[in-house]
Every structure is written in C-alpha cells, then in structure tokens.
Amino acid sequence: MLLLNKVHACLSAFALLLLTQEPVSTSEFTDCGDTDNFPTVDPPANIEITDPGFLGYISIHWTRPASLQNLTGCSVRYQLRYYDTYEERWRSVRTAKLTYTAQFDLEKPIKVRMLTVLKCACTNGTEVQGEETEWVYAPEPTGVAGSRIRDFHCVYYGKEYMECTWDSGPVIPPNSQHYLYYWHREMDETKECPEYIILSEGRRGCRFPQKSLLEFSKFNLCVNGSSPAGNLKTAYFSIEVQNHVKPEVVSSVHVSEIDGELKLDWSPPSGQVPEHCLEYEVESSTTMKNGKEKKENTVIQNLEDTSYGVPKETESQKTCFRIRSKVNMYCADEGFWSDWSQAECTAEDNEKTQYLSLVGLVVIGIAGVILLCLLIWILKQTCIKKMNKKDALYTLYKEKVNETMPNILSPIFK
Numbered sequence: 025m026l027l028l029n030k031v032h033a034c035l036s037a038f039a040l041l042l043l044t045q046e047p048v049s050t051s052e053f054t055d056c057g058d059t060d061n062f063p064t065v066d067p068p069a070n071i072e073i074t075d076p077g078f079l080g081y082i083s084i085h086w087t088r089p090a091s092l093q094n095l096t097g098c099s100v101r102y103q104l105r106y107y108d109t110y111e112e113r114w115r116s117v118r119t120a121k122l123t124y125t126a127q128f129d130l131e132k133p134i135k136v137r138m139l140t141v142l143k144c145a146c147t148n149g150t151e152v153q154g155e156e157t158e159w160v161y162a163p164e165p166t167g168v169a170g171s172r173i174r175d176f177h178c179v180y181y182g183k184e185y186m187e188c189t190w191d192s193g194p195v196i197p198p199n200s201q202h203y204l205y206y207w208h209r210e211m212d213e214t215k216e217c218p219e220y221i222i223l224s225e226g227r228r229g230c231r232f233p234q235k236s237l238l239e240f241s242k243f244n245l246c247v248n249g250s251s252p253a254g255n256l257k258t259a260y261f262s263i264e265v266q267n268h269v270k271p272e273v274v275s276s277v278h279v280s281e282i283d284g285e286l287k288l289d290w291s292p293p294s295g296q297v298p299e300h301c302l303e304y305e306v307e308s309s310t311t312m313k314n315g316k317e318k319k320e321n322t323v324i325q326n327l328e329d330t331s332y333g334v335p336k337e338t339e340s341q342k343t344c345f346r347i348r349s350k351v352n353m354y355c356a357d358e359g360f361w362s363d364w365s366q367a368e369c370t371a372e373d374n375e376k377t378q379y380l381s382l383v384g385l386v387v388i389g390i391a392g393v394i395l396l397c398l399l400i401w402i403l404k405q406t407c408i409k410k411m412n413k414k415d416a417l418y419t420l421y422k423e424k425v426n427e428t429m430p431n432i433l434s435p436i437f438k
C-alpha cells in the first residue's frame with residue numbers, strides 16, 4: 025500500500041514534469057525506432073522469491089529483460105499479480121522498482137504473475153503490455169502428517185495483553201513440544217513466545233504483553249514443534265492485533281427512573297481501549313404485568329455516549345438491562361464483544377405494595393406478640409397473688425390444726 029502510494033506519487037511528479045518542462049521530455053522520447061522495429065516486451069527476468077525468515081513476509085526480486093536493456097525513450101514498469109491466500113483472490117500492483125514485498129501464507133504455494141509495461145513516445149503515450157508469465161513457489165511440505173495444530177485464535181484483552189491459544193493436531197507424537205514464534209516489521213528477527221500458557225497436556229497458548237505487540241501492521245506467528253519422531257507440521261498465521269480486541273466487562277451500570285423514562289448510565293470498561301473506540305450493545309428484558317417477557321437489543325454507536333434512555337412501558341412490571349462493548353469501526357475492522365455486564369433492574373412495580381403489606385404484617389405480628397406477652401404477664405401476676413393468698417391461708421390453717429389435731433393425721437396436711 026505504501027509502495028503503491030509512493031509509485032503513485034512518483035508518477036504524478038513525473039506527469040507534472042512533462043507538463044511544465046515539455047521541451048526536455050520530448051527530446052528524451054525520440055529513440056524508439058520505427059514501429060516495425062518495436063522491441064518485444066518480454067516479462068521481467070531472473071525472478072526470485074526469497075524468504076528472509078519473517079514467517080511469510082516474502083520478497084520478490086527481478087531484473088529488466090535483456091531485450092529492453094538498451095531501450096531509451098520509454099518508461100518501463102512491471103505489473104505484479106500475486107495470489108492472496110488469506111483473501112483468496114489475485115492482487116495487482118505496478119511498480120518501476122525491481123523488488124516487491126508481500127505477505128504470504130507459507131503453508132500454501134506462492135503464485136506470482138508478472139509482465140512488463142512499456143510507455144514510449146512513439147506509441148503516442150499508450151501502454152504496451154507484454155506477455156504474462158507465472159511463477160509458483162511451493163515449499164516442500166515437512167513434518168509428521170496430521171501433527172499441525174488446530175483452532176488457533178488470538179484475543180487482545182482490553183488492549184492490555186494478548187493470548188493466542190491452540191489445540192494439538194489429531195496426531196500427537198509422544199513427547200512432542202510446541203513452540204510459538206512471532207514477528208512484526210519493527211523486529212530484526214523472529215522471537216519465541218514470551219510466556220507460554222501451559223495446560224496439563226503441554227503448551228497450548230502464548231501470552232503477549234502489550235509491549236511485544238504492534239498495531240496496524242502484519243503480526244506474523246507460527247506454531248511448530250519437535251518430537252523424537254520428527255518435527256511437527258508448522259502452522260503459519262498473520263493477523264493485525266487491533267482486530268482482535270475484546271474489551272473488559274462494562275461495570276458500574278446504573279438504572280434510574282425519571283418522569284416515565286428509564287435511564288441507564290455506565291462507565292466505560294477498564295483497560296487500554298480509548299473511550300472513543302467503543303460501541304455498546306444494551307439488552308433490555310421487560311416483564312409485563314401479564315407475565316410476558318419482552319427482549320430488545322440496541323447498539324449504540326454514538327462516540328463516547330455512555331447513557332441510554334427509553335420510555336417506560338405502561339404495562340411493564342420490571343425491566344432489566346445488560347451491557348457489553350466492542351471496538352467500533354473507527355478504530356478497527358473487527359473485534360470481539362466483551363462479556364455481558366451484570367443485569368441491573370428497575371424496582372418491580374407491584375413490589376412497592378408487596379413491600380408495604382409485608383411491613384404491615386410484620387408490625388401486626390410484633391404487636392400481637394407484645395399483646396400476648398402482656399396477657400401472659402397479667403395472668404401470671406394474678407395467679408401469683410392468689411397463690412400467695414392461698415399459702416398464707418394454708419399456714420394459718422396448719423398452725424391451727426397442729427394445735428388441735430393428733431399426730432397420726434398430720435401426713436395428710438404435709
């Protein structure tokens with residue numbers, strides 16, 4: 025892209041030159057021979073595909089074809105088409121340079137097609153294209169069959185750290201060990217994973233701190249491995265880390281009800297995702313008075329808006345909200361939704377009356393208990409008084425009896 029821009033800029037500069045300094049350029053465009061003698065426009069020569077070891081960032085070099093070596097008065101450019109195995113389509117560039125670098129999937133054959141484009145004075149400024157030729161570069165497949173890892177994916181959590189995880193291939197040679205290597209354009213060479221995620225079955229992921237990542241640039245990865253039975257098949261990946269962001273959970277969600285409107289406020293999730301890069305999805309589920317449930321989802325893309333209002337439905341009994349967030353289209357091509365926040369609900373409409381009656385019941389209950397206690401206490405008091413009277417009578421009586429009664433009868437009165 026950068027290269028294309030540069031080429032474009034060069035071309036515009038060149039055009040400007042033609043416009044402003046016409047005498048010079050016409051004298052330059054004279055030596056083309058007559059049209060019968062026009063050279064055959066051969067494709068570029070000595071095409072070479074070199075792998076500098078950056079996990080798929082491949083350089084293609086070529087030279088000017090011998091037949092056009094001594095040609096003057098013409099501009100020579102090269103059209104390069106290559107098969108983009110990620111997007112499964114041919115991409116096309118034109119350049120006056122003798123080299124081009126692009127990202128390829130090293131697990132697939134590299135297909136390049138090239139031709140030469142001539143623009144000369146004697147062709148009245150129209151382009152003459154040569155024949156196109158194709159080069160295919162297929163690296164020898166190596167490694168134990170079926171040992172390539174599966175389900176590789178990367179999540180950049182809150183733009184704070186990235187985790188890439190994988191499963192082993194269907195074939196796991198005994199005592200095999202996995203390795204992850206990565207590269208981006210600010211690195212001179214590939215590096216091994218800074219911190220492996222190790223499960224009971226071995227290395228199954230890699231954790232990258234933020235400082236090891238580079239956004240808006242190819243981030244190339246490979247997972248290979250070794251075992252006593254031979255190397256494992258290497259898997260190659262190329263991602264752009266800003267497209268793998270998963271924001272943290274939205275916290276501090278607050279629901280309020282003002283003048284028949286339900287209002288929701290929240291704070292942006294913690295983490296390093298800038299506030300203006302977030303969009304939100306609000307899910308509301310309303311329980312109606314007739315017992316029916318109503319669910320609604322709304323995506324909020326207004327930048328830096330962290331509130332949402334909705335008129336309260338008259339027949340609603342209770343509404344609960346959940347929020348999640350994602351990086352918006354202004355900051356990345358794609359991303360992952362965060363997990364849902366905890367649900368926040370409005371107070372239930374008949375909850376208030378229920379609450380009141382509950383309070384009433386409790387008050388009545390307490391009053392009843394107090395009354396009962398009082399009653400028991402009064403009863404007890406009167407009983408004790410009676411007893412006391414009875415006791416007094418008894419002793420008085422006993423005294424009298426003891427004086428007059430014979431001893432044989434005394435046990436009856438004990």
Ligand SMILES: *[C@@H]1O[C@H](CO)[C@@H](O)[C@H](O)[C@H]1NC(C)=O
Pocket residue numbers: 090091092093094
């Ligand atoms: C180009 O010029 C060189 C020296 O001037 C000569 O040796 C060579 O044969 C020429 N090549 C062609 C294709 O005419």
Ligand SMILES: *[C@@H]1O[C@H](CO)[C@@H](O)[C@H](O)[C@H]1NC(C)=O
Pocket residue numbers: 146147148
């Ligand atoms: C080029 O242009 C000239 C006049 O401007 C015309 O006479 C000539 O036929 C053209 N040649 C070709 C190949 O188009």
Ligand SMILES: *[C@@H]1O[C@H](CO)[C@@H](O)[C@H](O)[C@H]1NC(C)=O
Pocket residue numbers: 203205214246248249250255
């Ligand atoms: C894994 O890939 C890295 C980077 O290309 C390379 O240096 C290393 O030798 C490879 N290891 C195995 C076991 O294939």
